[in-house]
Amino acid sequence: MSTESLSVHPTYGNWRRPRRPGLGPLGLVGTVAVFGGLIFDLLVSLASLPAALVLVALQAVFLLPLAARTMDGRNVYQLLALRISWFRRKxxxxxTYVSGPLGRRSGGKYRPPGLLSRxxxxxxxxxxxQPFxxxxxxxxNLYTVVLGCEPDGGSLVDPDQVDTWVATWGQWLARLSSEPGLRGASxxxxxAPDTGSRLANEVLPRITQDAPPAARAVMEEVVQRYPSASSEMHTYIALTYAIPGGQKRTDEDIxxxxxTRIPGLLDGLVGAGGGxxxxxxxxxxAEVVRVAYDxxxxxxxxxxxxxxxxxxxxxxxxxPSATVETPKAYQHDSGVSRTxxxxxxxxxxxxxxxxxGLLEPAPGTRRKRVALLYRPIDPATSARIVESDRRAAQFMATSKRGLVQARAANEVQATEQTAAEEATGAGLVEFSLMATVTVDSDAELDDANTTVRNLLAGARLHMRPADRMQAAAFSCTLPTGILPWEYTLVPRELKEAL
Known part of the structure; x- marks a missing residue:
């Protein structure tokens, strides 16, 4: 008699890009412009048909850039605004940034640049x-607390334990939506390659002068060669809070x-495998930021x-003492980075x-940072979004046929599952990911680009370089609480409508 033991490996997914309101790729603004333009054209055609045709042509010229979009959803106007902003800053x-005694600021200090300057x-x-x-x-008017942890590795760990860690991490993220004033987390x-300083400081002072020459030679060789095959890894969690308007509170009160919130946050991280x-x-x-720039x-x-x-x-x-931003890279002190x-x-x-694979050390790079950005959504808004996606998916499933209908039916199943999970207490979170690779010179950027593409293929991710905004993107991958959606010139609501 033979028995088969089936090993069940849990899978995860059911994430979707937020549905853009409006007709097709036009967005809400484009849809309103289309219907408003049609009504205006009908009124003008009652007086002059040629004038109405000219208006239709002008409206088409205005609306076509809204309909043409890249893979990540940006339209032509957004791409044009990015280029104009780059030429203005250049x-x-x-x-270009210079600090210290030769900088423009008084005091001769080496303050961080860009979004971190103030x-x-x-x-x-x-x-x-403990000091924090x-x-x-x-x-x-945002305040950021940074937590450091040493996550438990996934090697030689049972799948049940991994599944428990993932579930606990999901509960920790769901709790963030109930944190008063929390605007985002990263x-x-x-x-980075191991510098060997820690090993040398631990081993060399313990070698006595009367040690056997062979043993002494072995320990010195280990200290010399071990760092070339090892690396160091650090994990930081930055939580950014906003103080509600109208409340006058001193810095000490904040x-x-x-x-008082730190102990509860730390307990949740330990349960999620944060170590x-x-x-x-x-x-x-300050040390983390200093090493990132130099x-x-x-x-x-x-x-x-x-x-x-x-x-x-x-x-x-x-x-840093000096930085130079180019369209495709960011040069800072002893490194060149691309995000x-x-x-x-x-x-x-x-x-x-x-x-x-994406999180492990990458050969040929000086430092690598991967930042997961989370924007928790409060429970009331989450329920509204879930129900809206559910109704939209049901409408699309009943109005399409063939292969498209099969995909729409799959979308209905996903929205139903999301609605059920949200009703039982799961949180809704918007997330994104950014990756910064630092090398020694511009000549190594092409190799780093190839390395990142290979890592993304294994992770099944699609990413693009943050061209013409490399300095700001570099700051977003530091554990300093920079949330990209808080620093856009266009309000987030209007941007989603576009």
Whole structure:
């Protein structure tokens, strides 16, 4: 008698791009313009038919750029606005940044550039008496807390445990929608080749002078060769909060309020496989930003932290000495970076390790950061969105035939599942992904581009380079709480209508 043991591997999916209101690719603005134009043309045709035909031609010229869209949903007007913005910034010199004694700012400090130029840092103590830093974004009146953790690896872990971690992580994300004032969260996974400083500081001081020469030679060789085959990985979670308008609160009150939330957030991360988790101090945040802009100082920072217990680095000196932004890259101190943005999530269902290759260290790169951006949606809005998608999917399924009808029926099934999960307490979250790769010179960017394309193929992701906005995209992948949707010139509601 033989028995078969079937191993069930859970799959995940059921994410969809938010449905754009309006007719086809026109969007809400284009649809309103079409119907409004038709009514106006009918009225004009009563007086003059040639004038009405001229108006129809002009309206077609205006509406065609709205209908032509790229894979990620951008129309011609948005592409044109991006190019105009680039030429304006290049014309006024904002694509070049110089700090320190030669910079334009007084004080001779090395402040971070771009979106981080006005950020200030405060520090408080959580209920466990651990120091934690708070980044204040005065332009948007946002406050960011950064948590650091060491996730448990997925190797030699039972599928049931992985499934439990994923479920707990989903519960943690669903909880964010109920966090008062939370505007968004980002998870940053940073990888880099091991500098060897930590191993050397641990091993070399323990080698005694009277040790056998053979044993001494072996330990010294291990310290010398081991870093070439190893890497370091850091995980940061940045939570950004907004203070409701009309409430006059001091900085001390805000820091105390954020301190009371940290223990609950840390408990959820530990249950989701995050491993040991703790908030980052103001000094530690400054060190992370400093190393991102100047990868050469990574070993110096580690040495100072091990030998002296800290670097004493302040936020005012965490930035680069000079940066130059080009249409396809971002040059900063000892590195050159390129950032990619998500255009399409994996289609269908995936397994829990779908992003493993993308998150692992990439050979030939100085540093790599992958940022998962989340925008939690409150329960009331989630229910409204779910019901709207459900009705739209049912309408499309009843109005189409053939292969399209089969896809529409699959869409109905997905919306029904989403509605059922939302009704039982699941949260609705908008997410995106960005990846930044840093190399030593411009000549290595092409190889890095090939490496990223290979990694994206394994992860079943579609991403595009953040051309003409590399500096801003670089800031979004840092654990500093920069949320892209909070810094757009066009309001998010109007952008969705386009």
């Amino acid at each position: 014309g006024n010199g904002s694509t 950020v200030t840092v405060m520090e408080g103590r959580d209920p466990y008496d 830093g708070v980044l204040h974004h005065p332009k948007r 998870v940053i996974i940073e990888t 820091v105390d309020d954020l301190a 040991p988790a703790a908030p980052l101090s103001a000094e530690r945040i 990868p050469e100082v990574a070993s110096d920072v580690l040495d100072a932290r091990v030998q002296l217990g800290g670097t004493g680095l302040e936020w005012e000196d965490a930035g 990619w943005m998500l255009t399409q999530a994996p289609r269908g269902t995936v397994r829990a390790n779908v992003l493993r």
